[in-house]
Amino acid sequence: MPIKLSFEALEVLDVIDRTGTFAEAAELLHRVPSALTYLVQKIESDLGVELFDRSGRRARLTQAGRVLVEEGRQLLKAARQLEMKAQGIQRGWESELSICLDEILPFGSLWPYVRSFYEMETITRLRLSTEVLGGVWDALITGRADLAVGAVGEPPHAANIAARPIGALRHLFVVAPGHPLAAIPEPLDRGTIAGFRGAVISDTSRELQPQSVATYDGQPVVVVPTLAAKVGALCEGIAVGMLPERVAEGLIREGKLVARRIAGVREHTRCYLAWREDKGGHALDWWVGQLDKGDLVDRLFNARM
Numbered sequence: 001m002p003i004k005l006s007f008e009a010l011e012v013l014d015v016i017d018r019t020g021t022f023a024e025a026a027e028l029l030h031r032v033p034s035a036l037t038y039l040v041q042k043i044e045s046d047l048g049v050e051l052f053d054r055s056g057r058r059a060r061l062t063q064a065g066r067v068l069v070e071e072g073r074q075l076l077k078a079a080r081q082l083e084m085k086a087q088g089i090q091r092g093w094e095s096e097l098s099i100c101l102d103e104i105l106p107f108g109s110l111w112p113y114v115r116s117f118y119e120m121e122t123i124t125r126l127r128l129s130t131e132v133l134g135g136v137w138d139a140l141i142t143g144r145a146d147l148a149v150g151a152v153g154e155p156p157h158a159a160n161i162a163a164r165p166i167g168a169l170r171h172l173f174v175v176a177p178g179h180p181l182a183a184i185p186e187p188l189d190r191g192t193i194a195g196f197r198g199a200v201i202s203d204t205s206r207e208l209q210p211q212s213v214a215t216y217d218g219q220p221v222v223v224v225p226t227l228a229a230k231v232g233a234l235c236e237g238i239a240v241g242m243l244p245e246r247v248a249e250g251l252i253r254e255g256k257l258v259a260r261r262i263a264g265v266r267e268h269t270r271c272y273l274a275w276r277e278d279k280g281g282h283a284l285d286w287w288v289g290q291l292d293k294g295d296l297v298d299r300l301f302n303a304r305m
Contacts, residue, residue: 004046007079010072012039013051017069020058094146094281096125100139102150102271103130103201104169104227104244109303110149113290117283124283135204140274142207147287148274150297155272156208163274167297170245170268174257176237187263194219199230199239246301271297 016025016036026033044051051065061069101107107130114126131139133152139145141158155163173188175181181188181196198221222239224230227247233239235256242265243257251257273291275284293299 005043005068005072007076009039009043010069010076012036013043013065013069014073014076016040016052016059017061022059025059093122094124094279094283096127097147097281097283097287098127098129098139098145099147099149099287100129100131100136100145102136102148102152103132104152104247105150105297105300106303109300112303113287116290117286120286122283124281131204132201133203133205134208135206137274138205138208140276143276146276146279146284147291148272149291150300151272151274152269154270155274160276160278161274162277163272164292166271166273166291166293167295168268168270169297171242172245172248172252172259172267173240173262173265174234174243174248174252174259175240176235177255177258179237179240181240181260182258184260186261188260189263193240193262196220197222197239199224199233199241201225201227201230 012025012029015028016022019025019028022033022036022040026036029036040051049064049068050062051068053060053062099110101110107128110128114128117124117126129139129145131145136145136148136151137153137156140148140151140161141156150166151163152169155161173193179196181193184192196219198219200221200223202223202225222233224233230241231243231247231251234241234243235251243251248257248259252259273288273296275288
């Protein structure tokens with residue numbers, strides 16, 4: 001069944017309603033009133049509905065006309081946005097850009113960048129997400145993300161993936177003040193730690209081999225979904241584990257956790273900014289230009305404070 005309404009008709013009805021008269025609408029649209037009258041009569045004839053109450057001097061919509069105009073405005077808005085999107089894509093802007101942040105970094109530190117990006121009034125929609133450990137690399141490789149912020153560990157060997165180091169996280173081994181490990185002389189050894197439950201955040205990888213951080217052979221663990229949940233388990237004394245120094249330092253000052261020195265554990269983790277070179281566009285270029293800093297990790301944590 002052919003559609004009887006056109007965007008031209010919806011636009012005319014919108015202007016008539018906003019101005020209140022056919023004459024004022026015609027002047028605004030640079031047309032003669034008789035042309036608008038003919039168009040409205042044709043719409044009414046085609047649809048079999050009366051759109052305007054003609055009993056008064058001003059053009060007042062009937063109930064059916066009001067529904068048509070108000071919902072038609074939504075269609076006009078969507079059509080204008082579609083035009084802008086097509087024009088933006090032609091100029092090199094992506095319709096959508098997916099950015100994935102490692103869950104261990106402060107998500108709120110991205111908001112100033114997001115605000116600056118939207119102030120450019122591009123057609124690109126941002127899709128923000130978080131992943132854990134190898135899940136950040138996994139999201140990039142599988143196409144769930146175009147840009148990865150704070151991916152940890154060495155970049156995987158994959159075509160079309162560019163990566164830049166953006167700093168490192170120093171980790172501290174922490175326990176609740178009342179935990180047995182808080183009273184054992186330092187440095188703690190692996191065997192001693194393995195006798196107590198550890199807390200680990202579940203790796204969100206779907207295709208890559210999942211990673212784990214600082215667990216020991218035979219150590220019982222509780223697997224939690226988020227950094228906040230891990231912090232909760234540590235502060236409650238339910239488990240022990242590593243936290244980024246920038247996350248742990250405030251909890252240590254508050255007396256909720258204590259840091260314990262341990263032997264033979266790598267304390268620093270290198271972080272990367274990485275992106276898909278096969279998904280390049282102006283939006284991705286802008287974000288890479290903003291975030292490709294050797295000290296970005298420190299900047300993100302400082303922005304939170």
